[in-house]
Each structure stands twice: as structure tokens, then as C-alpha cells.
Amino acid sequence: MNTQVAQITAGRGPAAHEIRDQIVAAATEHFSHYGYEKTTVSDLAKAIGFSKAYVYKFFESKQAIGEMICGxxxxxxxxxxxxxVEGVDQPAEKLRRMFKASVEASQRLFFQDRKLYEIAESAAAERWQPVLAYENRLRSSLQEILQQGRDCGDFERKTPLDEATNAVYLVLRPYLNPLMLQYSLEYIEQAPALLSSLVLRSLSP
Amino acid sequence: MNTQVAQITAGRGPAAHEIRDQIVAAATEHFSHYGYEKTTVSDLAKAIGFSKAYVYKFFESKQAIGEMICGxxxxxxxxxxxxxVEGVDQPAEKLRRMFKASVEASQRLFFQDRKLYEIAESAAAERWQPVLAYENRLRSSLQEILQQGRDCGDFERKTPLDEATNAVYLVLRPYLNPLMLQYSLEYIEQAPALLSSLVLRSLSP
Known part of the structure; x- marks a missing residue:
């Protein structure tokens, strides 16, 4: 029996979440070399020095590991x-920065590693849970900025808040979804400024 | 020698553009059954009853045939x-209809036939000439509508026309490009109205 399994069984040693993190770190490393799609849980377990059964103790499937990496x-x-956006008071400036930062960070993190991009692809195509939660949180952040701008009189209030939020989210969405972003790389320099300016014009009271 | 080749050689019979159309029609039919990617010019020529040399008389490559189908x-x-948009005077209404019609027609025509979609995919990914020309024409149509709206006082004039046009084009682009459109099908009902309304708010004087 592997030392760590023995420790877990005995109730000592690293907590379960630490082992999960350890497996995820090793799996990230492994996937970035050999790709996510082609690797099986057996390959992975072998490569990171754990038994397959041990990995399954912490993750029910390869996708569950992929979901942690994606998350x-x-x-x-x-x-x-x-x-x-931290420390920025003006809602308009917040929105501009949110567009810029989300496009830049998405480009950098989704495409930094071609092999790990396979995970982002599966996640987006199969609508994994962390993706849905992420999209909802971003939509909420947008709605919050819009509400703030309405409260201080910077943004118009005639359009229902939900409608305005959904529309702004749709404008940003092609740059948040890695499957779509890969076809917008030629616009990535200009898009955040052009689109946030258009959106801000649409929000003017 | 094939009768048609004999006729062409003799300077009689159908004009070259008619034969091109004939080859394109037969190729469209063939690709829609067997797929564009896997078919070679030899397969195609054989299936449509022409010699490979005869097809090459009219098209320099399979892509050249694909470009005609794509066009x-x-x-x-x-x-x-x-x-x-025909007969519509109001620029705002023109823009709304352009969004709606382009999204609906793209969805219908790109995805009507899974096998022909391979051509749209290659065309968009490899930036074939008909795609570039199409995108430019659509951008020009948008610019024309914006100019019209400025002329009659319906749209704002502070933003440089080029900037406004490019921004509106970027908003519409994910629904014109088949590679991106396939990931927006769940939004296709709501997107044209939501986005054209947002764009129109951004254009208000």
C-alpha cells in the first residue's frame, strides 16, 4: 500500500483536499505534455506514481480531474x-477594464499551452459545471456594474436591467468562450476598446 | 474524347461558364453525399462522369470548386x-432587419447540410477569397446604413464612422462566421433582437 493511502486510512497525514490538489497538479503537468484527450486515468495514475484505484478514491473520472484544472x-x-477593476469607482471605467482584462486573460490562459487547451475545449463544448458557474458569475458582475451606473445616474434606466445585462454579455461572450475566441485572435487587440466603447454609448442616459 | 470537350474544342456547344456551373452543381450534389474533405478531384470527376483532366480545364483545384460553392x-x-431590407426607409429598422436576416440565413444555409458545412468550415478557417469579399460587402452595407442614419439625424455623429462601423461589425461577426456560429446556436433566437437593440441604443444621438 502506498504510504499516503496508509496515512489516509490511518486518519493521519495530508487531508483529502491536499491529495486532490496534489493529483491535480501532477495531472496538469502530465496533460500539458501528453494531452488531455489521449490520456486515460491508468496512464495518468502510472505517470504520477499512484495506483489507478487511489486516483479513483479522489476523482470519479478523468473529467472530474479536468474540471478541477478547468476551474x-x-x-x-x-x-x-x-x-x-479593484479600487475603480466609476462604473464606465470598471466596464472598460472588465472587457480588457477578460479578453486578455482568456487569450493568455486558454492558449498558453496547446495541450491544456484541449481541456478548455472539452469544457466549453460539453458545458462542464465550472464553465456554467463561471459564466453566471461574470454575468452577475456585469449586472452589478450596470446597476451601479444606474444608481449614480451614469447609465440609462429605460432598458430593463436583465435585457441590458444579457445584451452586454452576448457582446463579450465570443471572447470568453475558448472555442469562439480562437477565431477572433486577429481582432483581439482592437476588440476590447471598440466593443466596450460601443457598449458604453449604448448605456448613456 | 468526351462530347462536351469536343464541342468546346470545336468552339461550339455550351459556354465555359455553363460547364463550370454544371461541374459546380454536380460537385455540390456529390460533396453533400460524400463530404468535401474526403473527396479528391479524381473521385469527383469519376462520380460526375467527366475526366479528371476535363475538370482541371475549368478549375485549378478542389478548393477552386469549393470556392464557387461557398460563393x-x-x-x-x-x-x-x-x-x-428592401423598401425599408428607416435606418434603424434596416439595421434590425439586417441583424435578423443575416443570423437566420446564416444558420439555415451553413447548417442545412452537415456535409456541405465542411466547405463553409474550410472557407472560414482558411479565409478563402469569397469569404473576405463577403465580409467586406457586409461591413460596407453596415457603414451605409450608419451613414444614412447620420444624414437624417437618427444616429449620433460624434463617433468616427469607421470606428462605429467596425464595432457594430464585431458585434455581428460571431453570427456570420460559421465556425463561431456553431457555438451560439442556443442564443440564436434572442441574439438578433438583443444585439440590434443594444447597437441602436449606442447609435442614438
Missing amino acids: NCLAKIEGEIQQA | NCLAKIEGEIQQA
């Missing part, structure tokens, strides 16, 4: 967006 | 957009 990537993108 | 498809989409 980590999306969390990094969200962190960068967060950082970009 | 025909784009012409149909443009025809539908044309029809939708």
Missing part, C-alpha cells in the same frame, strides 16, 4: 478581472 | 439580407 484556469481569469 | 452559399445569404 483553476477560470479562477485565474476571474482573479485577473477582479484585480483590474 | 453561391454566401450569395444566397446576401440575397436574403437584401430582400429583408
